Amino acid sequence: MAKGDISTYNEDGVWKSKVEGSSRAAHTGGTKAEQQAVGRQMAQDRQVEHTIRKLDGTIGEKNSYGNDPNPPKG
Numbered sequence: 001m002a003k004g005d006i007s008t009y010n011e012d013g014v015w016k017s018k019v020e021g022s023s024r025a026a027h028t029g030g031t032k033a034e035q036q037a038v039g040r041q042m043a044q045d046r047q048v049e050h051t052i053r054k055l056d057g058t059i060g061e062k063n064s065y066g067n068d069p070n071p072p073k074g
Contacts, residue, residue, distance in 0.1 A: 004046060008032075008039035009053040017042060040065075 003021035010016070015032050016025035017039035027038045036052055040063070043050035047066030054060040 005049040005051065006039045006043040006046070007051045007053065008035050009057070010055050019046075 005020045006017060007020055008015065008017045010032070011025075014028055015030060015035035017027045017035050018025040019042070026042065027035065029035075030038075039050050039052065043063065044065045049062060049064045049066070051059055052061040052063075
């Protein structure tokens, strides 16, 4: 992930949203859906990519809200 992108993940049973490159989470607590909404808004405001991780740490979903260097071919 590029520095500045947003990641939503679970750590020790707590859902968190963090700006990549930051030493700590920007928002914590609530349900996965609540943190996804927080992370989505952060990514939209910054026009960056939002990665949502599953409980096991694997990537579940990725969304880009800015200048996507690799747009899908239509």
